[in-house]
Amino acid sequence: MIQSLLVANRGEIARRIIRTAKRLGIRAIAVHSEADAGMPFVGEADEAVCVGPANPAQSYRNTEAILAAAKSTGAQAIHPGYGFLSENADFARTVEENGLIWVGPSADAITAMGDKINARNLMAAAGVPVAPGTQDPAATVEAALEAAATIGFPVMVKAAAGGGGMGMAVANDEAGLRTEYEKVRGFAERMFGDGSVLIERYFPRVRHVEVQILGLADGRVVALSERECSVQRRNQKLVEEAPSPAVGPELRARFLAAAVKAGEAVGYRNAGTVECLLDPATGEFFFLEMNTRLQVEHPITELIHGLDLVEEQLRIAAGLAPTFDPDALTSTGHAIELRINAEDPKRFLPGPGKVTTWVEPSGDGVRVDSGYAADTTVTPFYDSLMAKLIVHGTDRADAIAKARAAVAGFEIVGPKNNLPFFAELLENDEFLGGDYDTGIVSRMR
The missing domain is CATH 3.30.1490.20 (ATP-grasp fold, A domain)
Structure with missing residues (x-):
């Protein structure tokens, strides 16, 4: 197993990766901007290095500074999280050229899937449906x-x-x-x-469904399960759930088979996501894109399968077998993730500020992956995501009930937040019925 890991990211995803690394006995190294010096992920790492000022181009996207931090701390591997440099093929290639382990797919796979036109053509040639x-x-x-x-x-x-x-x-x-x-x-x-x-x-009424894949160290590509991601504002996700309420056994089998084909077409290794559009009227689905990284919404897949996807990523990068049997993968219950953003709950405009109160909900089946805490500040320099509220229930109704209670028990004072929107959504008849599409938020507004 990898012995030391530099996390080239910030906030909740850096914290989440550090948590798994420390559980596995891996020395966790954080990099941070000057603006993030007091953030929780910095304090929780075994070692931390400042890589530049608040501007991401000068810090979290500063490849030279991040590589220098890796060398000065003796890091063996780099995990990019999501965003920033996670889908930068040149960075992935440079990491490996410097003798470090890249916890992600190959630079060639990132390049192949990074251009939507090239990706569409590759998928069509592999027999994956494209619009x-x-x-x-x-x-x-x-x-x-x-x-x-x-x-x-x-x-x-x-x-x-x-x-x-x-x-x-x-x-x-x-x-x-x-x-x-x-x-x-x-x-x-x-x-x-x-x-x-x-x-x-363009499909006026469509659902956004994606499949989590893992390209294993032995060359096999495994499709875990699908996630429903249709609750969106400005084409960006707010809520995800697994499994999708729109997908039955026959459609699920087609989704998973297509996702495996997509991964195999580019010799995929490590974690990735095959995103698709589903026409609810016909049951047809079409390849949208492949995200060559760990997704924001990976926790709901973890909860229904009982896996730690960051651990699986690290094992694959180290050339090890997965912790599970790929031929006997099971899932239980239903999981929902709510993205808690620093934005107003009506127009979804950013609302940064100092956090004066931060009280997270807890209880059976409730998980919070947060990047902030009381006395930290949400600055305008980075994405508005503050935390992910994830619940796991015996079925969808149970998960929704747990989500309602968790939203009511989550207290954030200081920056604006979208908790009131989630309280509204979790009482919305269209969402409760499960027959919704990517237009649900606009219809609520």
Whole structure:
């Protein structure tokens, strides 16, 4: 097993990785910005190194500073968490070139799946269903219009290099496409350094379902189970649950088989997620993208399977067998995750500030993965995620009941937070019935 691990991230995910590392007897090393010096993850690490000022480009995305920290502390491996450098193929390659273990997929796999157009084409060749769309970037607005004429309006205009719900827009007609094409291309050039644009069929009513995969050290790809991620604002997830209330045994078998094909197509190793769109009217699903990292919502998969996915990642990176039998994987109950963000519960606009009160709920089947505590400050420099509230029940109804009680028992004073939204959602008839889609939040607002 790995003996020392540098965690190239911050907040709740750094804390969560450190927790597993210490349980396994691995020396945990944190890197942090000047703004994060007093954060819980820094104090909980065995060693911590400041890698720069608050600006992520100068700290958490500062590859030279992070590699220097790894060398100065004698780290054997680097875990990137999610976000920041986690899907940066150049960084992954550089880590390994410096003789360190990269806790993630190969740089080649990250590159192959990082471009949405290339990923679509790879998946289609592997027999994974993909939505109607362009096989090459739409280089001009005229090319985009021609593609839309073939696909049919409405269409989704997407940045090929985008991710996390960024760089996406819907066009309902030619005029809308002209406008959105230029907006998305400009945004993609600024944010990702790549203005390539993909035109794809847009589904007015769709569910977002994903499958957790593990590429094992022996070369096998295992699909664990699916997660429902349709409660979203601005194409970004707020709530996830596993299993999906929309997926029965036959559809689940098709989802898992497609996810395994997707992983095998790129020789995938370590943890990853195959994201799909599900048309609830027809039962058809289409490949959306592959996240070549650990997902924010991994805890719900952990709870229904009784696994620690960070431990599995570390074992794979070390060339070890998993802790479970891939041929006899079981799941029990139902799990739900709520993303507790520093944002107002109506318009979901950021609301940073100093945390004066932080009281986490507890009890049977309740788990909180938090990045903050009382007397810490949510700054405007990073993502608004403060904590993840995760519950596990015997069935969906039990999980919802536990989520209601946990939301009521979670007290945060200082920054704005979206706990009131979750209290509303957990009483919403559409959500309670399980027959919801990605438009549920907009209908609530």
